Amino acid sequence: MKQTGVWQSDLSLPEYEQNIAVLVRDNTARFGDRIIYQEIRNGSERKLSWNQLSSDILSIQQFLLDHGFKPGDRMAVLSRNRMEMLEMELAVMSMGAVFVPIFAGFPCQIADSLVAFCEPAFVVVADQGQYDKISSPHAYRGIIHFDPVEQSHANLYSFRDMVGYSRAEDFAGYDVPRDSVCLMMYTSGTMGKPKCVQLTHGNILSQQAALRLLWNLSEEDRFLSYLPWHHSFGGIFEKYAAITNGALLSLEHGFGKNTDLLIENWKRVRPTVFFSVPKIYQEIVTRVLQSDEVENIIFHDGLRFIFTAAAPLPKNISDVFQSRNVPIMEGWGLTETSPCCTITDPKVPREPGVVGFPIPGVQIKIADDGEIMIRGANVMKGYFRNPEVTRQVLSDDGWFATGDVGEFTDIGLRLISRKDRIFKLTNAEKVIPTEIENLITKDCAFLTHAYVTGSGRDHPVALLFPNKAMFSNIPDKSLLKGSCECPRSLADLSSCLNRCLRILNDSMTVKFYRLNAAMLVDYELSIENEELTPSMKLAPNVVGKVFKADIEALYDGKQVYSDKVYVIHLE
Template sequence: MGERIYTAPPDTGTPVLGKTLPDVLYEALARYENPAFLNQPAGPGRWTPISLRDFAEQAEALALGLHAMGLERGAHVAFYMESDAHFCLADMACLIGGLIDVPIYLTHAPESIHYVIEHAEARALVVSNRALLERVAPLLRDLPGVQFVVVADATGLDTDRVEGRPLYTFAQLLEAGRQRRAADPEAIARLRAQIRPGDLATIIYTSGTTGRPKGVMLSHENISFNALTSFSGIKQYRPGPDGEVALSFLPLTHVFARTLFYGYLYYATSVYFTTPDALRDALRQVRPTTFATVPRVLEKIYGALVERAAAMPGLKGRIFRWALDLARRYELGREPRGLYRLQLAVADRLVYRKWREAMGGRIAFIIAGGAALSAELANIFAAAGIPILQGYGLTETSPVITYNRPELNRAGTVGVPIPGVEVKIAEDGEILTRGPHVMLGYYKDPERTREVIDEEGWFHTGDIGYFTEEGFLVITDRKKDLFKLSTGKYVMPQPLEQRLTADPLVEQALVVGPGYKFTAALIFPDEEALRRLARRLGLDANQPLEKLVREPKILEVYQQIVDRANEGMDPWATIKRFVLVPERLSIEEGTLTPTLKVRRSALYKKYEAQIRALYEGAEAEAQEATTPES
């Protein structure tokens, strides 16, 4: 019997094929008008609206403006931009003009930025503002292929050249494009007629946890299929200006936020842009009905709730903790009954309603991706009337492969396949997928492409997982992250790391042990939460972090966190030793990816001494770790 191929269950969406990304815009225009389609930040608590029709007009003018400056169909345009309305305008301009855009993470190191622009053979560079221009300008000295630079917001600029290249503003491109359109009213129609669904739309360089970034080539249909098919599975989705209101704060350089944007565009959803730092205020001001996030943001929200519960005195504190305990017992997919159902209703009136109000009071669903979300968090938020739809995918798959639907949602899983997509589990547990969502290949790297897409069209994700009896996909780890102890036992680090980081006292964690006799962990504490804990324990909370992490009372609390993470794990996989590292990982220094995953190779190198110290003089623990399976 061959490997089972999993597909979408009945009535979970409709495959949408054969569309270019400009088609998405023009079909939305034919159906809707939204005077506040995109909302650009204009200061604290303020946004400037751009109507759907103005968005289309400006994108068309920018497309013609880029051509007027010398770019031809097929040219590559690098973006070094904030994730806002300007990015969306520049992107749609390139798509209409038959240009291929190449977004670059703002957190990339200069050498990575240089590599992407050079490797992608970009002929133009678009930046958001003066600050980003000043940051990237020195790199242009060694990038002769870049013919000109465009700046979206020219505030504070008093030059028309940068490193010997012409510097144009959005305003100049818009004027040039409008003049060209006036002289040739059919110019846009001709450009649109040349675009095919299978044409290359964008090259997205994966952040990766190791090595040079790879340029993922995605076609118009890769992305349009993925966006529109995924959205079709949310039956409750309300289109148009009176429908859903989305808050967008994830980087549009990443395919997750980008594909979501095309879905919002197709349904003319009002989108408000903000940043992770301003999220708390934006939730109250915009009162969105939906937003997309990475699990770390939800873990922070949950951590704040737990801390609040611990600090609340008297009757209020007891009620809050009671409601939190009730939420922890909730199980998605199982209807609450009897007394428990009544208790939840009471808790909702007293506590959960306030949680929803803190998030604006109108959340219909949250979309989560980019990393694993703990089952406990999914259940807790669902109990409080805040459904989280966790999904799974990669840049190479445009990105969605599977996701949980509002009426088909299971905690601890990443849902069921989207229509038109096939998924199967290889003999070694690797997740494979095939369909219109799979990339065209890696740019200028056919050998790497052949390594991940086999002759039958199956893309090898590099993730390990399995399907439940109900047909929901569960991710257990990255294939390359699995490691073998010197005893011969294999350890999956991600489940343990996920359990550790679910605690508000843990910012990040790295489970280690390749070649050693037992499993250990580096734990990077959340400094603010740690200092609050110190105050509750009667310690000097203002002492240097290096001293605080060695306090016996602090270590005792973290040992309890480790003990909870170890529960139910195979004996050889449990964490025997740990060390608190008084440092914060960051994207800028290269220890985190832009989606906040740890870069294992970088951490192993940076903290080699701490890892080695965990295993020195640990014969007793090593002996325990080699205990045979029962």
């Protein structure tokens, strides 16, 4: 697996489709009237078969061609996951054009600027609210709406009219080269301004070819999907795993924000596989421990495995799944790598922070400064309208600098930190904040996130964000660390954390990692406020700015009187 400092799979990447058009054509011939997608909308269930999908694609493509949208053009989309968005994406890609999904929760100014930046010929909006974010609708060749809007002008079109349009004879993009860009995604921007990543047909399809070697997915599998399609985890990794294998992709119409609805959808769909981030697994486990009925719904006989990514899955959460014989797989990657680079082996004992070995077709090496470097068919073509930054991260011989620091262990790649999050204290000692954050959260089911900072200071401090849903739960004692009791309020949790953090400090052999103070903040971080990325990772630059005054108070030793904040002094 390791040759001259480069790690790669022992399995060779098999042959795979040239482009998305070929994939859809072949799967339509294979699966016909099988359902590819279903959703609940306005209280009614809607289903889409492979045959209907291909028929609609032919109509959409003919409409677009007749209205001036051609291969190579870009289409920006402001919408949540829905059937129309899936059909539009596959139609655009299958004609050799480029699909650009953008987070529908962005406020007007950000959404409008991201749409304009990608220079689309057409813009798609879900509804009136998304339409209103476009400041200059006449600047684009066409605006398409899924749901009705009040406006009426010459370049405004309804999706309903598109699928009712006369059909083309065949897909327009069978001959599109594998290295043609078909998808552009804005990075989640955890450390700064988002960049627009250009991904090719080959990027997406090579990854799915690798997964076919590793996983035995088929048309019998059922996906319950809430992960947003403007983000690579849901929009590429999960969605195309279902599409490629002919599995059923069922929309979780609570979008991961309503645990009751998630459980209701789980009962209805009975997913065989589930892809999510640690925050959602934490909420699921909380409800499982509260109710035998929920436990029976989640851990039904057909559940084959769960997949987690974006952040380390706390051991106390993974233990619940493993104790019920549900394999856990964890992966790591970036939007720029389509996204997956490594996957864990469920037969190997899990270790938080270890994300497995390279998937077929991916090479990994560790640079002298510890940065993880990636090369393979999954690596992006570059950043749109940003050649300078592209040159900074992508070498002439194809190595992509990820910005993550890591090392290989006997059981796989261990992630250490984002390179630009590592800071120095006043004594010039380097601190890797994610190591401390992971130590704080890995055994505590009562915290969703921890944020450690301290650049240019004498010592690090931490902000802690509670999982208040746990207050109504009496957890398994196995989920509690040592002599911890079950807190029933933020005040109780603050007292508990005071004890736990002191124990953690005492256990740290690296003394300058010890926290001098921490603050429990009664605040729910959100994607809408950009404090979390779409994959629920904490966005440290934003959190640092939002809570700047609280951090200063911790360092100044000032008492903060608020029912929203609990200061924990650890000196």
